[in-house]
Amino acid sequence: MSDSLKYMNQIKRQLSVDKSYDEEIIKLRNFDRKHKSITSIENLSNELFIEFFDYLDGCDIYEAFSTLNTRFQHLCSSVILKINLSSSCPTILQNKCCHIIFRNKHRIMSLFLSNILAVSTFFKFGTIDSSFNHLESLVLIGTQTDHVMGLLIKLTFLPCLYSLTIILNDEPPTLVGLYGIVFKLPFLKYYKISSKVDNKFVPFLLAINKEYSCITHLVIDHLCTLNQLIVILSYTPQLRRLSCEKLSESYPNTTRIVPIKLSY
Incomplete structure (x- = not known):
């Protein structure tokens, strides 16, 4: 093999080594960039934050993120809560x-008022009306019957209220009026009512x-009788799931009602 050919082969090998070295450097740099992006919260996408x-x-979202910078302020003002x-x-x-x-009523999807103080404080400073137009789920724990009756009328104007849970804190004389309004909520799919009432619950027609x-x-x-x-x-008639925790026999001297057939 001539000296010139040997020299050319050496050059090729050196170029190959240099190329491999350059490729490794690029890989390390890319890894370093990715590593930095993972450890920096600023580099996460808006989709991930959502x-x-x-x-x-x-x-908690508002308290933790809304004052960080303009980006997070805008992000907090655009998500459903x-x-x-x-x-x-x-x-x-x-x-x-x-x-x-109350500054973000139009973006609240679910509202859980989990104790008596939370319920009373909420309704002290406002109410639930048609401006809660994204509200899908409402839970009221420890509320009063009179308060609920007035609220339910306003709930009939909500366009997507699918779930309602009411845990009463008092002992109302009857639940007939409450049921009557709840049955008029146009989009309601789930309803739970809990009460300590143990007196005669006069059935409606x-x-x-x-x-x-x-x-x-x-x-x-x-407490609910079979007739009720x-x-x-x-x-x-669209009922698929039913739970009746305190079913009792009918009161004496009441007319027996013929059972109905459900469609589902």
């Missing part, structure tokens, strides 16, 4: 109601055409 926010309470109002501190509850909840409710899942957690249950079921 996914993260789906697991967080709406008030799930609110769980559960604090036992009146000042904290007031701040959340006044500065977060069997449903007639065009009075039917869309409820498919009903949870009754109060039959009347309730006459309003819910």
